[in-house]
Amino acid sequence: MATPRLVFVHRRTELQELLDRHATRGQAEFFLRTRGRSIHDVQERHDRLTAALASLRAAVPAEWRHAEVERADLSRFLLTPEDIIAVVGQDGLVANAAKYLSGQPVIGVDPEPGINPGVLVRHSPQAAARLLQRAALAGPVEQLRCQELTTVTARLDDGQELSGLNEIFIGHASHQSARYRLTTPGGQAERQSSSGLIVSTGTGATGWCASIALERGGRPLPAPTDARLAWFVREAWPSPVTGASLTEGVLAAGEGLRITVASDRLVIFGDGMEDDRLSASWGQEITVQLGERPLRLVA
Known part of the structure; x- marks a missing residue:
């Protein structure tokens, strides 16, 4: 079997999209304030996703390859049979990725465990990191036991x-x-x-x-x-x-x-x-x- 490649799938955070639209943090903060929202909540969600991705990157076994792709680029990203997909986000992101897969195992990672529990994102970042470490020791095929969901x-x-x-x-x-x-x-x-x-x-x-x-x-x-x-x-x-x-x-x-x-x-x-x-x-x-x-x- 070829060396596994771990592919992180995520989407741009609300903070990133706000900065794309309003150019500066101050303008984004003003926009949110006019709608009764605080930029601190948006920043916290951004930080949780960033931290989840960082912990998973650190857990990638040394001999594995890895790559990242945003939701908007999934249709143009070339996936290979030896890929293992780590979807970091909400349930909907797992569904978005599913249509482009051909049997690759998917690890659903919830960057905000306990806040808005999902059905398809079943692992916390820490649990997913431990899973990857065990897979590296015993081989990904043996460790990644999968449930097959109908499409x-x-x-x-x-x-x-x-x-x-x-x-x-x-x-x-x-x-x-x-x-x-x-x-x-x-x-x-x-x-x-x-x-x-x-x-x-x-x-x-x-x-x-x-x-x-x-x-x-x-x-x-x-x-x-x-x-x-x-x-x-x-x-x-x-x-x-x-x-x-x-x-x-x-x-x-x-x-x-x-x-x-x-x-x-x-x-x-x-x-x-x-x-x-x-x-x-x-x-x-x-x-x-x-x-x-x-x-x-x-x-």
């Missing part, structure tokens, strides 16, 4: 595809009415006009998908490791040419939900990352099914 993939008929850890959205770019033909795994088909579709994993079943399921009477949703997906059509509009009878269901392994575009253009994006999306034009077919690459989250 969802949308594939266009021209070969393009996009994956998500939480959910995939298909609809109009501005969330206006999208027109398409929906075909279920059982062969039922219906022309629809709606606010779009959500296809969710068990990890995403506590977010966007949960709010839709609650409105529909609380349909049971899959668990994060279940090989099932839940799908929902948002606000289907019945008319003389469109229906609203096929609006929810479950996809098991090997099953696909097919959407044939019947409007100028629809967009497909995962986990709320609207800037990283696919576009499908009139007549194109989109198939959504279980992802072939689960997220390997270090337990």
